Structure formats: C-alpha cells, structure tokens
Amino acid sequence: MNGWMKRALVELRFWACLGFCLVLAAIALMGQLDRLRASEVPARLSMGKASSPTASRPVYRIRADYDDKARTVAGRMEVTLPKNRSETWEEVYFRLYPNAFRRWQWEEHSKPKEPGYLDVTEVKVNGRKAATHIDGTVMRVNLPKPLQPGQSARIEMKYRLKLPRGGSRLNAFGRTAFLAQWYPMLAVKDEDGWHTEPYTTVGDPFYSQMSDFEVTFRVPEGYRVITSADDDPTKPAKGTVTLRQENMRDFAAVITKDYEVIQGAAGDVEVNLWYQKGMEKEAKKLHRAAVSGMRFFGSLFGPYPYREVDVVLGETGYGIAGMEYPGLVTSIPKYPTRKGERPAVNVVVHELAHQWWYGVVGNNQVKEPWLDEGLTTFSEMLYMHDKMGEDQREFLARAAEVSDEIHKRQGVTSVEPLYRYSDSIYGLMVYTRPAAMLWRLMDEIGKEKVLEILRTYYDRYKFQVATTRDFIRVANEVAGRDLTPFFDRWLFFKEKDIRKAG
Ligand SMILES: [Zn+2]
Incomplete structure (x- = not known):
C-alpha cells in the first residue's frame, strides 16, 4: 500500500x-x-402493583396509547418525586424534547419532513391543579405549596405526542415508531441548579437521572413493543403490554409491525x-x-x-447512524x-x-x-x-x-x-x-x-x-x-x- x-x-x-x-x-x-382512543383512557391511572416509591429515585408510571394512523401517543403520566433532598423546592422542571421538532430552528438539511411536538395538559400536584409555563422544550410546574426536604409529591399530567416524520431519533416511518425522549422527562437538579439547557443538533443534548419506570403501552393489532425494559421477544404485545424497570436513566421504545428478532x-x-x-x-x-x-x-x-x-437495526432519522x-x-x-x-x-x-x-x-x-x-x-x-x-x-x-x-x-x-x-x-x-x-x-x-x-x-x-x-x-x-x-x-x-x- x-x-x-x-x-x-x-x-x-x-x-x-x-x-x-x-x-x-x-x-x-x-x-x-x-390511533388514539383518549376517551377510553381511565380517568385515573390504574396500572396494577407499582414498586413503592424509593427515597432516592423518581418513579414514573406512564400509560401510552399509540395510534399508528395519526402518528400520535396519548399519554397519562404520574411521577413521584424522590424524598431525599436537602433543599425546599417551589417548582419542578420537565423536559419536553419533542418540541424541538415543532418549529425547526436548526440546519435546513436536518429539518423534519413533518413536524412533531409534545403537548401537556391537566398538570396536577398531589391531586391539585398546578400552574405551568412551557417554553419550547422546557416546562416549569409551580408547586401549589413548597416541597420540604424529606417530602415527596405526585405530579400527574396528560400529554399528546405527535411523532415527526424524518426527525432525529424520535421518528416514525413505515410501520415503525422510534420513541426517543417521548414523555415529559423530569429535569435534573444538581449543584448547578435545574438543567434546562436548550436542544441542539450537535451531539446528544440530553441529561437524565436514574428512575423507576412502569410503562403500559396500548398498541393497534399486530404491533409489538421493544423497550429499554427486559422484554420477552417470545411474547408479542397483544393490545396492551406493561413493562417495569428499576434504576434506569431513560426509557426508550420501538413500536413496530416490521421487525424480526435473533x-x-x-x-x-x-x-x-x-x-x-x-x-x-x-x-x-x-x-x-x-x-x-x-x-x-x-x-x-x-x-x-x-x-x-x-x-434495533435501522436509521432512526436524519444523520443518525446509531443511538444509545x-x-x-x-x-x-x-x-x-x-x-x-x-x-x-x-x-x-x-x-x-x-x-x-x-x-x-x-x-x-x-x-x-x-x-x-x-x-x-x-x-x-x-x-x-x-x-x-x-x-x-x-x-x-x-x-x-x-x-x-x-x-x-x-x-x-x-x-x-x-x-x-x-x-x-x-x-x-x-x-x-x-x-x-x-x-x-x-x-x-x-x-x-x-x-x-x-x-x-x-x-x-x-x-x-x-x-x-x-x-x-x-x-x-x-x-x-x-x-x-x-x-x-x-x-x-x-x-x-x-x-x-x-
Ligand atoms: Zn456515542
């Protein structure tokens, strides 16, 4: 040579x-x-036995109904905040990353063919309606009363995710939906304060914390759900599947009719x-x-x-060779x-x-x-x-x-x-x-x-x-x-x- x-x-x-x-x-x-059957979603989350909230990790309980025709997920989510904090919290932040795909602000070549977004409604804290402020990918929830160290709180909300076409990571094409950063994610608070840094197309602009998850998907006939949790490939989802996973930083999923497994x-x-x-x-x-x-x-x-x-093999949107x-x-x-x-x-x-x-x-x-x-x-x-x-x-x-x-x-x-x-x-x-x-x-x-x-x-x-x-x-x-x-x-x-x- x-x-x-x-x-x-x-x-x-x-x-x-x-x-x-x-x-x-x-x-x-x-x-x-x-397709979304929002009217059929129970008024209150009822998802069987949940692992008891731990002192140190947020606990997510999500109910997600996927509509393949509308490319939407109708979600109800409940997050129990961890108790072991040294500070009093008056507000809590969530990341709504899919809102980056609502009005694309970055390079034209990576612009989704059709926009996507994450709309959140009916936010409650311990059953009481809470005021929110949403700015792009950041949502602030004002706590009705300050949360003292050692106290937990349950934050509930409804959300509607519209999947972009040709989005990066979060994407839908053919008979497959790649669900990445697809639910309101509790922002991280550390010695630098709440992390609400803006989205960017360079690198992986995400920061999340170890959490416990209980996620119930309802999918149209013939679809299977592949997730961050311990899936059982021998048992394809028949309408509804509930997955539980403790001590995980994020929870991704692929809903598909087109994949085979080895x-x-x-x-x-x-x-x-x-x-x-x-x-x-x-x-x-x-x-x-x-x-x-x-x-x-x-x-x-x-x-x-x-x-x-x-x-999961496949290109999950513009410019993505692989994602973790x-x-x-x-x-x-x-x-x-x-x-x-x-x-x-x-x-x-x-x-x-x-x-x-x-x-x-x-x-x-x-x-x-x-x-x-x-x-x-x-x-x-x-x-x-x-x-x-x-x-x-x-x-x-x-x-x-x-x-x-x-x-x-x-x-x-x-x-x-x-x-x-x-x-x-x-x-x-x-x-x-x-x-x-x-x-x-x-x-x-x-x-x-x-x-x-x-x-x-x-x-x-x-x-x-x-x-x-x-x-x-x-x-x-x-x-x-x-x-x-x-x-x-x-x-x-x-x-x-x-x-x-x-
Ligand atoms: Zn890497």
Missing part, C-alpha cells in the same frame, strides 16, 4: 469516526463513506437483535458482534446490571467504504459500550460530552483491535495532530459543553481525541492499569453521575501517580506540560 493510500485510509477512518451517535454531514461531504445470550444477559426484511445478512453478523461485545465489555469493565439488551438508550440501542445495518459496504460492527459495538458509559455511569452529556463519548469510542476501538484485528494507531496519531491544530485555531478543547462545537469538529474533539488519549495512556502505564482505571470508575460511579474530575481522580489513584499533567495536555491542551506528559 502506498503512502497516498495509507493517508486516504486514515482520512477515511477519521471521517468514519466523526460521530457514531450522530453521523455528521461530514460523511455526505466526503462522498465516500464511510435471540442469544452473553452470559446471563439476553441479547436480542431486531431487523427488517433485506437486513438478514448483516443481522446475523451484527448479532454475533453484539453478543461478543456485551461479553467483552462485561469482562473488561464490570457486569451489565440488567437482564436484557435490544439492538439504556437497555436498547439502534444502529444502521451497514455503511459504505471504499471496499464496498460493511456490516456496521463498530456502530453496534460503540452503542453497546454506551451501556457502561452513559447508561450505568452517567454524566452530563451537555456539559461534558467527551466523558461518555470518549470512553465509549476507546471501548469500541479496543473491541475492534482485540476482536477484529484493526490497528488504529496511525489514525489516532493523525487525529491527535489535527485536534491540536483545531485547538490552536479555534481555542476549543475536549472538555466543553456541546454548544462550543460545530458539527465538523465535534467528533474529532469529543470522540477521537479522548480515545487517542487513553490509547496513549496504555503506552504510558500499561493496558491492565488503564482497564483497572475503567473498572474502578465503573464500580464507583455506577447508577450515579460522574464528572471529568471524578475520572481523573480515579485514574491518579489507580495509577499510583499524578496523571493530572497528562490529562491537562490531552483534554485541556495545556502546552506547558507537553514534554512532561509525553
């Missing part, structure tokens, strides 16, 4: 890696590559891959990769805590390369690695997107290296150089909120450079130490939210030396430490 070819491959790989969660317009530029297991974890007609060839390969990936990550980082995971939700990921079946089309093993494996980094160990994906994307890209590359024999060193070295250049020109680092990145540099700064950093760290302290850092970080922060500072603290502790200059150089581009950091 000549130099030109090598460079071309690095370039190819470079662009291919720009965003597996959001495949960017860059790929197109390169030209290479890579079942398997990675140890105790059931791995289901869902595919449509015409994807049979890739489906088999990708199911094998999914099983092998779940086994690989489980043995390297620590056990996946849920019983089952679903991989707890217990459910989506992926395109294949992507084009110079050598022809290839099954999207790296996309599937990438999204599954997110079960560890994002799903179980959470982070603020708006404020520090590198933390889940960087660790996930590194995990994906480790799989592609160890299991598929791919050597990424040259590509990673090149990515490090290019990201240094971008930092010099634009001043942007790898630890910035989403809004600081344009589409064209996001993947490089947030995915690839941190992956290159961890690859370099293996050279510095050895692969086993790096894996021990990741295992310790996973064990310490599972079911919680971690920060960049937490990650560096664990790394220093496990390595038994101060790696802060190394991370300063790689994440924050602090040049003065370059020689010391190597």
Whole structure:
C-alpha cells in the first residue's frame, strides 16, 4: 500500500469516526463513506402493583396509547418525586424534547419532513391543579405549596405526542415508531441548579437521572413493543403490554409491525437483535458482534446490571447512524467504504459500550460530552483491535495532530459543553481525541492499569453521575501517580506540560 493510500485510509477512518451517535454531514461531504382512543383512557391511572416509591429515585408510571394512523401517543403520566433532598423546592422542571421538532430552528438539511411536538395538559400536584409555563422544550410546574426536604409529591399530567416524520431519533416511518425522549422527562437538579439547557443538533443534548419506570403501552393489532425494559421477544404485545424497570436513566421504545428478532445470550444477559426484511445478512453478523461485545465489555469493565439488551437495526432519522438508550440501542445495518459496504460492527459495538458509559455511569452529556463519548469510542476501538484485528494507531496519531491544530485555531478543547462545537469538529474533539488519549495512556502505564482505571470508575460511579474530575481522580489513584499533567495536555491542551506528559 502506498503512502497516498495509507493517508486516504486514515482520512477515511477519521471521517468514519466523526460521530457514531450522530453521523455528521461530514460523511455526505466526503462522498465516500464511510390511533388514539383518549376517551377510553381511565380517568385515573390504574396500572396494577407499582414498586413503592424509593427515597432516592423518581418513579414514573406512564400509560401510552399509540395510534399508528395519526402518528400520535396519548399519554397519562404520574411521577413521584424522590424524598431525599436537602433543599425546599417551589417548582419542578420537565423536559419536553419533542418540541424541538415543532418549529425547526436548526440546519435546513436536518429539518423534519413533518413536524412533531409534545403537548401537556391537566398538570396536577398531589391531586391539585398546578400552574405551568412551557417554553419550547422546557416546562416549569409551580408547586401549589413548597416541597420540604424529606417530602415527596405526585405530579400527574396528560400529554399528546405527535411523532415527526424524518426527525432525529424520535421518528416514525413505515410501520415503525422510534420513541426517543417521548414523555415529559423530569429535569435534573444538581449543584448547578435545574438543567434546562436548550436542544441542539450537535451531539446528544440530553441529561437524565436514574428512575423507576412502569410503562403500559396500548398498541393497534399486530404491533409489538421493544423497550429499554427486559422484554420477552417470545411474547408479542397483544393490545396492551406493561413493562417495569428499576434504576434506569431513560426509557426508550420501538413500536413496530416490521421487525424480526435473533435471540442469544452473553452470559446471563439476553441479547436480542431486531431487523427488517433485506437486513438478514448483516443481522446475523451484527448479532454475533453484539453478543461478543456485551461479553467483552462485561469482562473488561464490570457486569451489565440488567437482564436484557435490544439492538434495533435501522436509521432512526436524519444523520443518525446509531443511538444509545439504556437497555436498547439502534444502529444502521451497514455503511459504505471504499471496499464496498460493511456490516456496521463498530456502530453496534460503540452503542453497546454506551451501556457502561452513559447508561450505568452517567454524566452530563451537555456539559461534558467527551466523558461518555470518549470512553465509549476507546471501548469500541479496543473491541475492534482485540476482536477484529484493526490497528488504529496511525489514525489516532493523525487525529491527535489535527485536534491540536483545531485547538490552536479555534481555542476549543475536549472538555466543553456541546454548544462550543460545530458539527465538523465535534467528533474529532469529543470522540477521537479522548480515545487517542487513553490509547496513549496504555503506552504510558500499561493496558491492565488503564482497564483497572475503567473498572474502578465503573464500580464507583455506577447508577450515579460522574464528572471529568471524578475520572481523573480515579485514574491518579489507580495509577499510583499524578496523571493530572497528562490529562491537562490531552483534554485541556495545556502546552506547558507537553514534554512532561509525553
Ligand atoms: Zn456515542
């Protein structure tokens, strides 16, 4: 292979890696590559036995009626707020992400063909009507009386979701609806206050907290429901299905008439891959990769805590190659390369690695997107290296150089909120450079130490939210030396430490 070819491959790989969660317009530029029966809804929620509200997690009870002709979900939702707070709350915020698709404010090329939205009505707090204020994707609920620490409250509401056509993630086409961020999601409140940051098309602009869910779907005849919860593929939904899942950050679902399943297991974890007609060839390969990936990550980082995971093949809207939700990921079946089309093993494996980094160990994906994307890209590359024999060193070295250049020109680092990145540099700064950093760290302290850092970080922060500072603290502790200059150089581009950091 000549130099030109090598460079071309690095370039190819470079662009291919720009965003597996959001495949960017860059790929197109390169030209290479890579019915609703609302009246029948009971006046009050009655959904059988619910798990008793925990002190620490919100408890969602949702009843969702899907209308395939109208592309709508009529929902009734009840959220029990957690008790263990140190502050008095006078208001509560919810995220209504589908409202991003009501009046599209972003790039024309990613505009949905038909708009979508999430309308909320009849909001009550402990049975009393509550005043609300909705501004785009943010809803404030004024509590009729302040909620003291140690007190819980039950917030009820009705909602109507209209699915966009050609939306990103949240989408409906053919006889399939992809339900992503499809219910009013309780916003996160932490030391920075309530998180009500605006939607953006760069990255995954979502931040959610561990919650308990009881979700009842009513679907038209012939439809099945694939969800974040432990689904049983042998029992298709007959009209109504109720799913329960504790300790999960989000609850995604796919309602469909068009999918077949391949079942398997990675140890105790059931791995289901869902595919449509015409994807049979890739489906088999990708199911094998999914099983092998779940086994690989489980043995390297620590056990996946849920019983089952679903991989759903298909493009879930404009520019989305793959997307992660707890217990459910989506992926395109294949992507084009110079050598022809290839099954999207790296996309599937990438999204599954997110079960560890994002799903179980959470982070603020708006404020520090590198933390889940960087660790996930590194995990994906480790799989592609160890299991598929791919050597990424040259590509990673090149990515490090290019990201240094971008930092010099634009001043942007790898630890910035989403809004600081344009589409064209996001993947490089947030995915690839941190992956290159961890690859370099293996050279510095050895692969086993790096894996021990990741295992310790996973064990310490599972079911919680971690920060960049937490990650560096664990790394220093496990390595038994101060790696802060190394991370300063790689994440924050602090040049003065370059020689010391190597
Ligand atoms: Zn990702």
